[in-house]
Amino acid sequence: MAEEAAKKGVDLVATGDCTHPEWLKNIKKAAADDETVTIGKTNFIITTEIEDSSRVHHLLLLPSISKAEELAERLSNFCDLKIDGRPTVRLNGCEIAEVAKDIEALIGPCHAFTPWTALYAYHDSLKSCYGDMTDYISFLELGLSADSNYADRIKELHRLTFLSNSDAHSPWSNKLAREFNQISVPEVTFEGLKKAILRKDGYRVTYNAGFYPQEGKYNESACIKCYTHYTLEQCLSSNWKCINCGGLIKKGVKDRVNELADFAEAKHPEHRPPYVHLMxxxxxxxxxxxxxxxxxxxxxxxxxxxxxxxxxxxxxxxxxxxxxxxxxxxxxxxxxxxxxxxxxxxxxxxxxxxxxxxxxxxxxxxxxxxxxxxxxxxxx
Ligand SMILES: [Zn+2]
Ligand SMILES: [Zn+2]
CATH class of the missing domain: 1.10.340 (Endonuclease III; domain 1)
Structure with a gap:
């Protein structure tokens, strides 16, 4: 990952899976100190996804290895951390955000519009997922099938910083940094990143880069077996069953955003950086x-x-x-x-x-x- 990131021109990569005991050992091996993980020219920020009790995925960005250990300790009461890099815990979104706040981590929904395992697959608002902790949510991960034009049609998202992360599980050239963020930071550390995400002291995400939403796996509503595409009207009349093969039709991000939208066209808040479309x-x-x-x-x-x-x-x-x-x-x-x-x-x-x-x-x-x-x- 470190080698291939350098070829892509990427300086900072997320570790992912930081509560998995074996993976954490590897992170420690590459660590210069509690807060600095570097391999070659590539810096790593300590992160994990967590799946909550209603299957929503949350992304946590952590300040240090010791905080990752603290997180593992807290979560171990609600799941078996050895089973999966991304633990499935018996806590809801609000409770996970409370834990994140306690360990001084940043938290936001992952691939927020994906029709499985994401915020807007199961909730119609941030509040419905995060309850009293909604104000602590500082960013939203757009996912491959959405961009700022999609997300800024929803008013409640205007205050959040958007992250266009690759969610890569491998270093291959079409996966790693297929999406990325250009960020202006005082230093490539958690504190620097935190300032940029919270837009403090003039630091910020300067642009998001990623797929055209149409490139993503869930852009349009389509059958999960034979991939026939359907309009929302056709989905409703066929009761989300494919007329070709009887398979399940999954609602596409485009249709889901249309349902949630407050605006017919995106209204970008002043702080929103440009979005560069890539392939x-x-x-x-x-x-x-x-x-x-x-x-x-x-x-x-x-x-x-x-x-x-x-x-x-x-x-x-x-x-x-x-x-x-x-x-x-x-x-x-x-x-x-x-x-x-x-x-x-x-x-x-x-x-x-x-x-x-x-x-x-x-x-x-x-x-x-x-x-x-x-x-x-x-x-x-
Ligand atoms: Zn996920
Ligand atoms: Zn089908």
Whole structure:
């Protein structure tokens, strides 16, 4: 994770799973002191997800290893911490937020709009989940199927800082940092991050970056077995049963946000940073080459060439002058240029299947000159 993060241009990664006894041992091995965990150039912040008694996932950011131990101690009365990296505890959202406050951790809902195991899957408001502790919630994790445009249609979220975390469970190039946050901090420590999330002393998240919501697995309502997509009207008339295979239709994030929305269009509060939409470079290359997987030799070679020449993925996607890349397949160069010009087509995901990218034929001969045009990356 540390090595691959550096290739992506990422300075700070979350450990995850900090209450799992074996994983905590590993965290301790990499720790310089109680608060500093660093491997190579990559810094780690101590975190865990916790599943509450109604299956909602909460993200906790912790100040130190000793606080992780304290958290483990507190939670061990309500679950078996050895079973899972993300413990399922017999506490509700409000009680978990109380524990978080006691150990001086920051807390917010994970992948908040996902139709399973998330805040808005089971609740219609923050208050319904967190009760008297609602004011202590300082951030919301958007998840892959939502962005600031979705979330800022809901008034109660305006005061929260949005985090666009990758939720990566592996270091592979299309997972790690598929979403990320650019954060202005006084120092890369918990205290620095805390100031930025609470927007204290001028520190803040300066932009969120991540998928177009259509790329996510649960963007549109769709069958979880055969992935047929449905409009909300069709879902209601078929009672959430797929007319093709009889499988369950899962409500998509797009439809769920429409239900919850206070505004027809997003109203961004003044503090909200821009949202930069990205696609994983390896998937752009895969599509350009017509390969079926990102794990082919051709995709690896092109990806490694680009990264070794231009430093990191973000640089390749956003601004590197790739016209001098003679050895690189012309189809790959064109696809990257088409991405920059927002000309790639996304077929929305749903029912647990990611969205897919299509390269329209008319973009396959984009002139190299085009890349010199400065396209606006910050399209909120
Ligand atoms: Zn989760
Ligand atoms: Zn079906």
């Amino acid at each position: 994983p470079l390896s998937e752009i290359i895969m599509t350009a080459l017509g390969h079926a997987s990102i794990n082919t030799k051709g995709v690896h070679t092109a990806w490694n060439d680009l990264i070794s020449r231009y430093g990191n993925e973000l640089n390749v996607l956003q601004k590197a002058d790739i016209s001098d890349m003679n050895k690189l397949d012309r189809r790959v160069v064109n696809a990257i240029l088409a991405f920059r010009e927002k000309k790639l087509i996304i077929h929305p995901g749903g029912g647990g299947q990611y969205g897919s990218i299509e390269i329209p034929p008319e973009t396959q001969n984009i002139e190299y000159e085009h890349q010199k045009k400065q396209s606006s990356l910050f399209d909120f």
